[in-house]
Amino acid sequence: MYSKLQLYYMSGTGNSFRAAEWMADTTQSQGLHLSVQAMDAIRPAQVQSEAGTLTGLFLPTHAFTAPWGMIRFVLQWPRVKTAEAFVLVTRGGLEFGRFHMPGMEGTAGYLMALLLRWKGYRIRGVMGLDMPSNWLTVHPSLSPQSVESMESRAQPKAEGYILDLLAGKSRWHGWICLLLGLLLAPASLGYLLYGRFFLAKMFFANEQCNRCGLCAQNCPFGAIRMRGSPYWTYSCESCMRCMAYCPKEAIEAGHSWAIVLYYLASIPVGVYMARWLGGGARVVQYGYYLLSILLAYGIFWRLIRIRWINRLFTWTTLTHVFRRYHEPSTPLGAWTRRPDS
Ligand SMILES: Cc1cc2nc3c(=O)[nH]c(=O)nc-3n(C[C@H](O)[C@H](O)[C@H](O)COP(=O)(O)O)c2cc1C
Ligand code: SF4
Ligand code: SF4
Numbered sequence: 001m002y003s004k005l006q007l008y009y010m011s012g013t014g015n016s017f018r019a020a021e022w023m024a025d026t027t028q029s030q031g032l033h034l035s036v037q038a039m040d041a042i043r044p045a046q047v048q049s050e051a052g053t054l055t056g057l058f059l060p061t062h063a064f065t066a067p068w069g070m071i072r073f074v075l076q077w078p079r080v081k082t083a084e085a086f087v088l089v090t091r092g093g094l095e096f097g098r099f100h101m102p103g104m105e106g107t108a109g110y111l112m113a114l115l116l117r118w119k120g121y122r123i124r125g126v127m128g129l130d131m132p133s134n135w136l137t138v139h140p141s142l143s144p145q146s147v148e149s150m151e152s153r154a155q156p157k158a159e160g161y162i163l164d165l166l167a168g169k170s171r172w173h174g175w176i177c178l179l180l181g182l183l184l185a186p187a188s189l190g191y192l193l194y195g196r197f198f199l200a201k202m203f204f205a206n207e208q209c210n211r212c213g214l215c216a217q218n219c220p221f222g223a224i225r226m227r228g229s230p231y232w233t234y235s236c237e238s239c240m241r242c243m244a245y246c247p248k249e250a251i252e253a254g255h256s257w258a259i260v261l262y263y264l265a266s267i268p269v270g271v272y273m274a275r276w277l278g279g280g281a282r283v284v285q286y287g288y289y290l291l292s293i294l295l296a297y298g299i300f301w302r303l304i305r306i307r308w309i310n311r312l313f314t315w316t317t318l319t320h321v322f323r324r325y326h327e328p329s330t331p332l333g334a335w336t337r338r339p340d341s
Contacts, residue, residue, distance in 0.1 A: 001168055002054045002084075004033040008047070009058035010070045010220065011038070012239025014327025015090040015131035016058040017334065022155050023056065023088075023162040030166065039069070040220040044076035049083035054165065055121065057112055060134070061091040062238065063191030064106025064184045069221055069237045074115045085121040086165055087112045088158070089174075092133025095146040102130050106181025106188060109174055125171035127161050129154050134240045134325050137199060137253040141325030148328075197290060200236035201261065201297040202253040203243070204304055205229050206314040209250035215242035218332060231301055234294070243319070244326040256316035257300060264296045265289050 005027055011017035017038075024036050049055050059070045066089070089112070091103025109126035117123055131154055132147045133139065142150070164171050181188070200223065209229055216224040223236035230242075230251075243251040266289070304310040314320055 002032060002052055002166060004053040005035075005056070005162075005166075006049070006053060007034075007036045007056040007058060008039055008042075008073075009036070010040075010060065010067065010073070010239075011058070012060060012220070012237075012241045013134040013244045013325060014330030014334065015134060016060050016088070018151075018327045018330060019088055019090055019129055019131070019154070019158045020056065020058045022158045026159040027162055027166060032166075038220065039073045044073050045078060047077045049080050049085075049121070051082040053083060054124070055083060055085040055116075056162075057085065057087045057116065059087075059089055059108065059112065060239070061089055061103060061105040061108045061128075063188050063195060064104060064108070064181045065188035065192070066108040066111050067237050067239070068192055068196065069239075070112065071115065074112060074119070077119050080120040083121050084124050085113075085116045086123065086125045086127070086171075087116070088127045088129060088161070090129050090131045092135055093130035093150050094133050094139070095142055095150065100150075103128070103133060104180060105174060105177050106184055107178060108181070110178050110181075124165050125161070126174060127157075127171065128174045128177055129158055131327070132325060134244065136240050136243050136319060136322055136325060137202065137238065140322035144328070147325070151328075193286070194289065196236075196238060197234050197293060198258075198261065198265070199238040199253070200232050200234055201293050202255075202258050203230075203232040203236070204252055204254055204257070204301065204310075204313065205246075205250045206252050206320070207250075207307065207310055208248040209246075210248060212247070214332070215246055215251065218242070218245065229305070232297075234290075241326075244324050245332045249324055252314055252317045252319045254313045254317045255319070257313050260300075261293060261296055265292050 007020040009016045009020045020036050024034050059066055087109045089105040089108040091105040093103045094101040105128040113123045113126050132142045132150050211229055213226050215230050216226045221235045221237050223233050225231045
């Protein structure tokens with residue numbers, strides 16, 4: 001049915017990349033031309049597809065929807081006439097002892113499917129796949145045993161899914177998640193408009209940082225500038241790669257800093273100005289929000305060069321004690337493009 005399988009992925013900590021690799025590996029015996037490429041390794045305009053090609057899109061869930069970086073990537077794809085595609089969204093599962101809590105991809109899969117449809121692709125299916133949650137800003141990594149057991153459940157599901165598609169079946173999963181995602185759409189929108197910028201400016205490097213620059217070199221969105229020490233810009237998508245792979249475990253998301261940031265960003269305009277700004281309040285509030293966080297971070301970033309201030313914020317963030325996570329079989333170098341076969 002197909003002569004080529006081309007898989008594109010966005011992946012912060014390796015989960016979505018691993019799912020793509022499982023699928024590619026399991027189809028290797030079928031004589032297909034295979035390619036697995038990172039979204040940041042190609043230009044969107046280079047994405048091509050013709051009859052006989054099945055295109056797969058792999059991405060993580062961020063706030064019950066697709067990350068903005070992936071939405072933007074697909075928006076820039078050229079239109080096609082006769083191509084087919086599917087979407088696989090990885091989501092963050094959690095495990096507490098014997099209790100397993102599945103992740104929730106919300107609107108992520110169907111939103112990407114809709115965008116692909118608009119680009120001219122015939123959609124063959126959408127799937128959500130539980131992988132260990134990588135949201136290190138809010139919780140520590142799962143234990144290695146939980147990671148292993150979750151992956152051992154995920155791998156056969158991913159493999160079975162692609163084999164079904166190649167056998168000509170269509171597979172649409174995640175309707176309940178889609179419904180919940182639609183109910184939670186205001187939260188997803190809030191994340192896209194506000195949350196991701198806030199999270200980007202929570203990052204800082206603690207005293208262990210040796211300024212090696214690995215975090216900046218490997219950020220899929222080019223969001224870290226090395227100004228002596230790393231400086232996080234608004235391009236950050238909170239994919240967690242820098243935090244997961246820093247060899248010194250020096251990257252923190254400052255919880256105490258977030259409290260300061262929250263008050264700086266919300267109180268003045270919210271309380272004093274909104275009353276007399278009327279309808280324009282939202283726009284002014286939003287502008288103030290982005291600007292105040294940017295300025296505050298600039299000051300904070302200079303201040304944490306002073307040792308005791310850096311220590312203060314390091315010791316008062318939970319990430320300082322959180323275990324880091326990345327997909328266990330995925331070292332940093334795995335992001336390089338898998339050669340076409
Ligand atoms: C900022 C952020 C938001 C997240 N939001 C969700 C979510 O809404 N639902 C969910 O199930 N998992 C969520 N996760 C977990 C990831 O989607 C999940 O661990 C995914 O497999 C990570 O894949 P990657 O390593 O390919 O980036 C979130 C993770 C991050 C970093
Ligand atoms: S990878 Fe870690 S040690 Fe290296 S510059 Fe980034 S934060 Fe510092
Ligand atoms: S700065 Fe870190 S968390 Fe943000 S997009 Fe880059 S690698 Fe991901």
